Amino acid sequence: MTAADAASPRGAFVPAPGAGNVLIPTSSRRAALAGVSLLTKSKPAAVAAQWALYGAVAVAGPRLLPGPRTVWEAPGGPALWRDVADGVGGFDGVAVYRRPQASRAGVAAVLLRGGRPVGFLKVRPDADELDREERALRAFANGCSPAFRVPVVLGRGAAAGGHWMVIEAMPPRPARPARRPDLAGVVEAVQEALAPVLPRERATEETAEDVGDESGRTPDAVPGHWLPMHGDLTAWNLRVCGRGLPWLIDWEDAAWAPPHADLVYYRATASAALGAPLGTLPPDVSEAAAFWAGRVARRSGGDHDAALNKRLLDILRTL
Known part of the structure; x- marks a missing residue:
């Protein structure tokens, strides 16, 4: 065409x-x-x-x-x-x-x-x-x-x-999740690249829900200690397709979030979907876990992945 x-x-x-x-x-x-x-x-x-x-x-x-x-x-x-x-x-x-x-x-x-x-x-x-x-x-x-x-x-x-x-399209061949990815390096690269470009001063209604503000008022800015996140860091979005570095795709939810948000979400989704062990997490992941628990709880119960979200929510609530 x-x-x-x-x-x-x-x-x-x-x-x-x-x-x-x-x-x-x-x-x-x-x-x-x-x-x-x-x-x-x-x-x-x-x-x-x-x-x-x-x-x-x-x-x-x-x-x-x-x-x-x-x-x-x-x-x-x-x-x-x-x-x-x-x-x-x-x-x-x-x-x-x-x-x-x-x-x-x-x-x-x-x-x-x-x-x-x-x-x-x-x-x-x-x-x-x-x-x-x-x-x-x-x-x-x-x-x-x-x-x-x-x-x-x-x-x-x-x-x-x-x-x-x-x-850009990925090469036209099957891709697979990265094996034993350097999650610390991935998170660091995400934060370094996004910190200068994500607007802190423009919060959203979802930010109010994330921080537990039930007043209905949209905050003037995101909390100061939050860090940039990819927002959907999962095994199926960090994929190897041929040689070289893995591809990290689906950035539609990139935003500010509590520290360790990407790490917690990757580990929790890998456990819920693939049966992978959670592994050792930093001691201060409670805010990130609560952040994701709130978001997952607000997802539609009528979607095809409702059962996965239920398992994911159960995992997040234990962290």
């Missing part, structure tokens, strides 16, 4: 096995491989199964993908997709990642040109999440830190009532 002829993406897709929120395009072998790569598996057996599917598609093409062919009702309209195409220099296909939580609006897709990734697109009904992620990603020179790399921002815009951002 070029800026002149772009319209809402069309084509046939197959829901990914075991992950119906990922739609794999069937237009070509390369496009299908990009779709298989969108799966964010974390357990070793699941990652191995993803590699097996990737290898099978590489040999036989998309025709072997199980399941019915379907179409995708793209959000927005032609004006939105023309704006995106203009921003990235055109694309001719997509592999789709629909947010699995029903309570969270928006969609994401790998934009393809000739089956090769052009970028990773996020579309949201409002700008706040994308503002936070763009601010965080641009804080890393050349998309790198000593502990990890991040996607580079390629384009940003708004049209037809929707907001979009295109960032």
